Amino acid sequence: MAKDTQVEMLTGPELLQKVKELxxxxxxxxxxxxxxxxxxxxxxxxxxxxxFMNALIEAEGIQLDGSQNGNGRGGRNASFRITVQSNGNLLIGSAYTKQMNLKPGDEFEISLGRKHIRLKQLSANGEMLTDEDE
Incomplete structure (x- = not known):
């Protein structure tokens, strides 16, 4: 085959149709x-x-990993692990904040343990929330 330009990777119904044609x-x-x-x-x-095989499986709608959140839709699931960034910050991704129904401006108290960091959510007036408040 002559030198060719990269073809865009097909997904979904387009991928299935092309495979059937070939x-x-x-x-x-x-x-x-x-x-x-x-x-x-x-x-x-x-x-x-x-x-290619993973794209075919996904195009067929087969879920090999299962659905953790139960809504039956694909996408990433939170792994409950984060990494310290090069600037020393910890970034908690939107998957976690969405799962916890957090909103911009929610505040937390940070308590450091020997091998852990614990975040305790504060109410609007600065008091800690109890399980009944959440």
């Missing part, structure tokens, strides 16, 4: 035709079969 081709040829390849420095193409 039913008499090999898996590698299908993956490449659907855009699941990269070009090496030497100009050769390297097919990414794992990405």
């Amino acid at each position: 039913e008499d081709h090999s898996k590698e040829e299908k993956a490449k035709a659907c855009g699941y390849y990269t070009l090496t420095k030497s100009g050769n193409s390297r097919v990414n079969m794992m990405k």
